Amino acid sequence: MRSSTHLALLCAAPLLATLCSASAAAQAPPDPTVRLLQQLADAPGPPGAEEPVRALMAPRMKAASDRLQYDGLGSVIAQQGSTGPRIMVDAHMDELGGMVRRITPNGFLTMQMLGGWLDQALPDQRWIILGSKGPVHAVTGIRDIHVLPADDRTKVFPRDSLMLDVGAHTTAEAAALGLSPGDPVVPDAPFTDMNGTGNYLGKAWDDRIGCAALIAAMERTAQAPHPNQIFYVATVQEEIGLRGARTAAQLVKPDIGIALEGGIVGDTPGSHPEETQATLGGGPGIFLYDSSALANRKVVALVKKTAAAKNIPLQLDLVQGYGDDSAEMQLSNGGTPTVNIVVPVRYTHAHNGIVNRQDFDRTVDLLVALLQSLDATTVQQLRDFTPATP
Numbered sequence: 247m248r249s250s251t252h253l254a255l256l257c258a259a260p261l262l263a264t265l266c267s268a269s270a271a272a273q274a275p276p277d278p279t280v281r282l283l284q285q286l287a288d289a290p291g292p293p294g295a296e297e298p299v300r301a302l303m304a305p306r307m308k309a310a311s312d313r314l315q316y317d318g319l320g321s322v323i324a325q326q327g328s329t330g331p332r333i334m335v336d337a338h339m340d341e342l343g344g345m346v347r348r349i350t351p352n353g354f355l356t357m358q359m360l361g362g363w364l365d366q367a368l369p370d371q372r373w374i375i376l377g378s379k380g381p382v383h384a385v386t387g388i389r390d391i392h393v394l395p396a397d398d399r400t401k402v403f404p405r406d407s408l409m410l411d412v413g414a415h416t417t418a419e420a421a422a423l424g425l426s427p428g429d430p431v432v433p434d435a436p437f438t439d440m441n442g443t444g445n446y447l448g449k450a451w452d453d454r455i456g457c458a459a460l461i462a463a464m465e466r467t468a469q470a471p472h473p474n475q476i477f478y479v480a481t482v483q484e485e486i487g488l489r490g491a492r493t494a495a496q497l498v499k500p501d502i503g504i505a506l507e508g509g510i511v512g513d514t515p516g517s518h519p520e521e522t523q524a525t526l527g528g529g530p531g532i533f534l535y536d537s538s539a540l541a542n543r544k545v546v547a548l549v550k551k552t553a554a555a556k557n558i559p560l561q562l563d564l565v566q567g568y569g570d571d572s573a574e575m576q577l578s579n580g581g582t583p584t585v586n587i588v589v590p591v592r593y594t595h596a597h598n599g600i601v602n603r604q605d606f607d608r609t610v611d612l613l614v615a616l617l618q619s620l621d622a623t624t625v626q627q628l629r630d631f632t633p634a635t636p
């Protein structure tokens with residue numbers, strides 16, 4: 247599995263693309279959905295350096311749309327249909343990561359973290375640095391227990407005390423590997439099918455699981471006529487402030503916004519039901535509250551009705567300390583009804599997360615049914631705040 251990550255990274259280099267696609271096809275899982283999930287999870291794409299993810303997304307989005315455009319930050323906007331309500335379906339391409347800040351005289355590198363990392367998630371992890379000469383393997387070191395004072399053994403070491411070790415001994419040796427300040431850094435945690443349980447282990451499910459749902463849904467709606475203009479948008483820089491969603495929504499001017507995200511779950515030891523009620527395998531979820539947005543109540547009612555009609559279990563969640571692209575869509579175009587639809591993820595914002603295949607499939611089913619339920623009349627009702635007359 248280590249080689250597959252290496253392969254995905256090398257494939258970002260144009261000269262090797264042909265060779266890589268041939269090798270990858272030979273090793274790829276036979277199920278096209280698993281193949282898509284693996285490709286997306288393994289692709290390196292921290293905020294502002296989403297190129298490898300965009301290279302996967304854009305061709306698939308172009309093939310299933312009438313028009314493809316990019317915003318000025320790098321988000322991909324694919325349009326299906328040219329008349330009817332403007333529906334924006336959004337997933338973000340970036341993942342948690344970092345940037346090289348400095349190379350020290352003894353060849354270590356300090357790192358600027360990008361996105362919401364826990365300090366305790368950072369030591370003793372493998373990383374890939376996307377240097378100018380290609381991928382460089384790195385590890386965040388850990389203090390050795392044989393010399394650590396007893397009082398320090400249960401402490402969390404702050405991120406500023408961590409260094410990336412690339413095996414170099416001097417600044418010059420690190421520079422010779424093609425490393426310099428600003429180089430993107432991503433977790434090194436290859437996709438793994440979890441023992442036939444229907445669960446998949448990997449990095450970056452936030453939000454590559456949303457990216458995969460976006461692709462799967464748009465390929466289905468491309469084959470089924472709908473009376474809407476659907477703008478499928480793969481955004482950039484969500485993890486550092488929803489920046490791509492803001493600029494993309496300025497172009498799309500949505501009437502309705504649907505964010506596709508990785509949710510969180512409360513079914514692991516130590517979780518508390520007041521934090522989240524969702525479970526892995528419990529079906530797609532919607533967020534009724536998060537710290538960035540309130541879902542539109544009429545859209546929530548429509549999602550509930552759609553899920554019930556399709557016999558899809560729907561998890562309802564209220565989560566503090568969570569923001570998503572629906573917040574930017576909501577504040578665009580004079581105010582836009584939105585909802586955040588999630589595929590539950592165990593262990594977000596860490597090297598190793600878990601998603602469930604049935605949750606994914608049901609999320610796509612729900613999204614497609616929801617999109618097919620929208621037309622000019624429905625959207626007008628969703629956007630109508632006129633008090634009912636007695």
Ligand SMILES: [Zn+2]
Nearest residue numbers: 452453507508
């Ligand atoms: Zn996310």
